[in-house]
Amino acid sequence: MSSAGVSRTEQKERTRRAILDAALTLAEDGGLAALSLRQVAKEIGIVPTAFYRHFASIDELGLSLVTEAFDALRALLRDARAIPEETDSEWDLAVSIADKSIDAVVAHARQSDRQLRFIARERLAGPAAVRDAVRHQLELVERELATDLAHLPFTRAWSASDLAVLSNLLVNAMLSHVEELSRATSAADTRRIADTARRQLHIVLVGALRWDSSK
Amino acid sequence: MSSAGVSRTEQKERTRRAILDAALTLAEDGGLAALSLRQVAKEIGIVPTAFYRHFASIDELGLSLVTEAFDALRALLRDARAIPEETDSEWDLAVSIADKSIDAVVAHARQSDRQLRFIARERLAGPAAVRDAVRHQLELVERELATDLAHLPFTRAWSASDLAVLSNLLVNAMLSHVEELSRATSAADTRRIADTARRQLHIVLVGALRWDSSK
DNA sequence: TTCTTCGGTGAACGGCTGTTCACCGAAACT
DNA sequence: AGTTTCGGTGAACAGCCGTTCACCGAAGAA
Numbered sequence: 001m002s003s004a005g006v007s008r009t010e011q012k013e014r015t016r017r018a019i020l021d022a023a024l025t026l027a028e029d030g031g032l033a034a035l036s037l038r039q040v041a042k043e044i045g046i047v048p049t050a051f052y053r054h055f056a057s058i059d060e061l062g063l064s065l066v067t068e069a070f071d072a073l074r075a076l077l078r079d080a081r082a083i084p085e086e087t088d089s090e091w092d093l094a095v096s097i098a099d100k101s102i103d104a105v106v107a108h109a110r111q112s113d114r115q116l117r118f119i120a121r122e123r124l125a126g127p128a129a130v131r132d133a134v135r136h137q138l139e140l141v142e143r144e145l146a147t148d149l150a151h152l153p154f155t156r157a158w159s160a161s162d163l164a165v166l167s168n169l170l171v172n173a174m175l176s177h178v179e180e181l182s183r184a185t186s187a188a189d190t191r192r193i194a195d196t197a198r199r200q201l202h203i204v205l206v207g208a209l210r211w212d213s214s215k
Numbered sequence: 216m217s218s219a220g221v222s223r224t225e226q227k228e229r230t231r232r233a234i235l236d237a238a239l240t241l242a243e244d245g246g247l248a249a250l251s252l253r254q255v256a257k258e259i260g261i262v263p264t265a266f267y268r269h270f271a272s273i274d275e276l277g278l279s280l281v282t283e284a285f286d287a288l289r290a291l292l293r294d295a296r297a298i299p300e301e302t303d304s305e306w307d308l309a310v311s312i313a314d315k316s317i318d319a320v321v322a323h324a325r326q327s328d329r330q331l332r333f334i335a336r337e338r339l340a341g342p343a344a345v346r347d348a349v350r351h352q353l354e355l356v357e358r359e360l361a362t363d364l365a366h367l368p369f370t371r372a373w374s375a376s377d378l379a380v381l382s383n384l385l386v387n388a389m390l391s392h393v394e395e396l397s398r399a400t401s402a403a404d405t406r407r408i409a410d411t412a413r414r415q416l417h418i419v420l421v422g423a424l425r426w427d428s429s430k
Numbered sequence: 431t432t433c434t435t436c437g438g439t440g441a442a443c444g445g446c447t448g449t450t451c452a453c454c455g456a457a458a459c460t
Numbered sequence: 461a462g463t464t465t466c467g468g469t470g471a472a473c474a475g476c477c478g479t480t481c482a483c484c485g486a487a488g489a490a
Contacts, residue, residue: 008457012467031340033245037448049449050468058448117339124332124394125246125340162414169388169415176387179339199377200384207422223487227437252478264479265438273478 016054018044020068023061024114031125032062032118062130065118070137072115076108076174077141081148090154094205097152102198105174106190109181117182120175142167159213166208173200231269233259235283238276239329246340247277247333277345280333285352287330291323291389292356296363305369309420312367317413320389321405324396332397335390357382374428381423388415 006014022043027035037058041048055061080101087093109116123134146167149155155163177197184190221229237258242250252273256263270276295316302308324331338349361382364370370378392412399405 008466011457015467030248030342031246034248036446038446046467047469048447049451049470052449053467121339124336127245165411165414166418168411169418172391173384173387196380196383199380203381203384203419203422203426205422206425207418207420210421210425211418223436226487230437251476253476261437262439263477264440264481267479268437 012054015044015046015050019051019054019061020064023065024068024118027065027118027121028114032065032122032130033125033127059127059129062122062127063133066122066130066133066137069115069118069134070141072108072112073119073141076104076112076116077145079108080104084152090209093153094209095202098198098201098205102177102194102201105177105197106181106194109178113178113182116175116178120179138171142171145171154209157213158211162211162213166204169204170201173197173204227269230259230261230265234266234269234276235279238280239283239333242280242333242336243329247280247337247345248340248342274342274344277337277342278348281337281345281348281352284330284333284349285356287323287327288334288356291319291327291331292360294323295319299367305424308368309424310417313413313416313420317392317409317416320392320412321396321409324393328393328397331390331393335394353386357386360386369424372428373426377426377428381419384419385416388412388419 019040022040023032023035026039026043035058037051038048041051055064082100082104084093085096087096119134119138122130123138124131126134142164146160146163149163149167149170150158155166158166177193177200180193180196181190184193234255237255238247238250241254241258250273252266253263256266266276270279297315297319299308300311302311334349334353337345338353339346341349357379361375361378364378364382365373370381373381392408392415395408395411396405399408
């Protein structure tokens with residue numbers, strides 16, 4: 001065990017977190033499928049077999065990582081969804097939403113980048129079970145976002161499928177932005193990438209404002 | 216060797232292609248980093264050591280796959296770029312471009328889906344060398360697309376950075392569409408997904424038509 | 431026909447993989 | 461104080477990994 005003065009349950013939770021944490025970091029090279037239990041164990045200073053005191057198998061670790069990653073993604077969306085302000089025009093409202101959303105993406109990309117990039121990565125490269133779990137959760141997230149979008153003034157006349165289409169576009173774009181932000185090497189870099197993301201979101205929202213579901 | 220009546224150089228090329236082909240397929244589970252030389256060898260019916268008659272190492276195979284994948288992506292863009300028609304309005308032009316592009320994406324996703332998804336996957340999950348190569352090639356592709364976009368009428372007043380922003384958005388969206396198309400399980404499914412892609416592209420182009428770089 | 435080239439073979443290397451088991455020692459419960 | 465619980469240990473398992481080497485046999489060149 002590591003340090004003294006902590007209860008056994010607390011120490012167990014501490015080790016569990018260390019495993020999840022190390023796995024999230026080590027999976028950045030080559031994806032979860034290329035991660036080994038022994039790498040994780042070595043990284044956090046336990047013997048490989050101790051891993052099984054916390055997870056029944058490597059697959060179970062993968063699914064726990066999915067849960068943790070989506071906690072982070074939902075937290076991001078909760079922040080981005082913060083009540084839209086009163087504005088003079090639909091366009092001002094859209095700009096306000098876009099800016100708030102980009103701020104939320106930048107903030108959460110900073111503190112949860114490994115979790116968010118885990119989603120983008122394992123949705124394409126994960127072991128089958130993880131890939132399917134990620135895709136399923138992403139579908140749910142897209143549906144939630146679609147119902148939020150439905151409450152905005154400019155989507156009043158939109159069909160459900162158009163809302164789903166826009167939601168899908170926004171979620172994919174957001175994950176791309178997180179990825180690009182993670183590669184920033186300076187504060188100026190971060191601002192530049194955030195500005196790109198903002199402009200893309202503006203373009204999309206301009207398009208959405210002019211959209212007509214009946215067309 | 217397999218069959219008779221073929222020259223040695225031809226047979227060598229045939230085996231090389233079989234290696235690339237099997238690697239592309241096997242990498243769909245877990246990504247390139249989780250691919251093993253021995254899986255590939257077993258798949259195509261050669262002994263593991265014969266692999267080295269074609270590639271100096273596994274890393275070199277990865278880089279060859281990058282080359283092949285980007286041949287497919289550039290072919291897609293070449294088709295999508297087909298000379299824009301004469302139209303009555305900017306909007307009709309945009310619709311025409313969008314529809315042609317989506318048709319090209321659907322067609323190439325059908326025949327080169329493993330190559331195109333390789334790009335989307337390994338850009339996030341590949342071994343460092345492959346990841347870097349994919350990102351570098353994607354940057355080049357985005358730059359090429361940006362110069363193409365610059366020739367469209369509605370981008371006449373656009374700044375270079377706005378062109379890059381739109382190009383980045385379009386390339387990312389395209390890779391997302393390829394991924395979704397690959398999961399289609401029926402012709403109707405494909406049409407539904409293609410329609411989603413088309414609507415997203417329409418939204419973006421509506422936004423782009425109204426865009427003002429000086430804002 | 432003789433000689434060379436070369437793609438494929440099979441054994442072998444050291445090392446890494448996930449998982450199992452019996453065991454230890456300290457925390458927690460009675 | 462005695463007993464149970466349980467996270468971490470170390471050995472062991474069968475199996476896969478990338479790469480090397482000497483070798484074979486047929487295609488191609490002389």
